[in-house]
Amino acid sequence: MSFFVTGTDTDVGKTLIASALLHAFxxxxxxxxxxxxVAAGSVAGIWHDVVELEQASNIVAPLDVRNPYRFEPxxxxHLAAQQAGVVISTQVIQAAYRQLSVLADVxxxxxxxxxxxxxxxxxSLADVAQQLGLxxxxxxxxxxxxxNHALLTVLAIQSRGLRLAGWVANCVNAGMPLLDENILAVQQRINAPLLGIIPHALNISAMQTARHLQVDKLCL
Incomplete structure (x- = not known):
């Protein structure tokens, strides 16, 4: 019952959806x-994606287990790690995941x-997903x-022998032309359930977002 959440690009709402999934479960x-x-990008020493995931969790674990690598830029x-003189180890990430999997159901x-x-x-992160087998x-x-981004990402996931358990349409742009038609085009070409359509809204919370997700549709 654990999952790896990825996106078609940066700033597509991965943290929001990951946190919403936590609330749903x-x-x-x-x-x-x-x-x-791995978190890259802090504001005044705060990694907001890490904080949001912590707030959506209902058990406690050390920060370095929940988030083994943090970089400010x-x-x-890999570039942030180079600047910090650090080599990111996927073995460290695997060990941290194993600790969390003992504590949590999901x-x-x-x-x-x-x-x-x-x-x-x-x-790459694709290697991490493959090593964890999620x-x-x-x-x-x-x-x-x-x-195009969605279909290429699906091909990359499948090339690793991983199951695509589902996908979420996150409406990141207000007033996107032909939104419904674009969602349908992706849905017709991806052999995985559409878990939900998240409407465009400023400052939507993870708990509110969870109401738009149907986790019972997940392909387990």
Whole structure:
């Protein structure tokens, strides 16, 4: 019952959807924990995606387990790590996940950027998803170009032998032309359930977002 949440790009709402999933599973009486293996980009020393996942979780775990790697610059993880003189280890991430999986019934692991974002010279977040062996939930940011981005990401997920458990249409752009037609085009081409359509709204909370998700549709 754990999942890896990825997106078609950066800033498509992965943290919002990951946190909403935590609320949805917690409402079923499950112990839930959000994990952010790598966070890049802080505001006044605060990594807001890490904080949001913590607030949506209903059990407690050390920060370095929930979030093994944190970097201040809002750049690609491998570049942020290079600037900090750090080499991101997928073994460290795997060990942290194993600790969380003992504590929680459901661990939601949120990626960074898109599915294939590099972590070091040879590995990417796609490798992490594959090593953890988790079903993937894809967040599609509904904007121009989203169909191509969604289909390419699905191909990348499938190439790793991973199951696409479902996808979410997140309406990140207000007034996107032909929104319904774009959602239908993605839905017709992805062999995985549409878990929900998140309307465009400023400052929508994770708990409010959870009401738009149908986790019972997940392909387990």
């Amino acid at each position: 917690a409402a079923r009486g499950l112990r839930v924990m959000g994990m952010k293996p 809002p750049v690609a993880p 661990v939601i692991v949120e990626g960074a950027g898109g599915f294939c974002v590099p972590l070091n010279d040879t590995e 079903p993937v939930i894809l967040v599609v940011g509904m904007r121009l170009g989203c169909i």
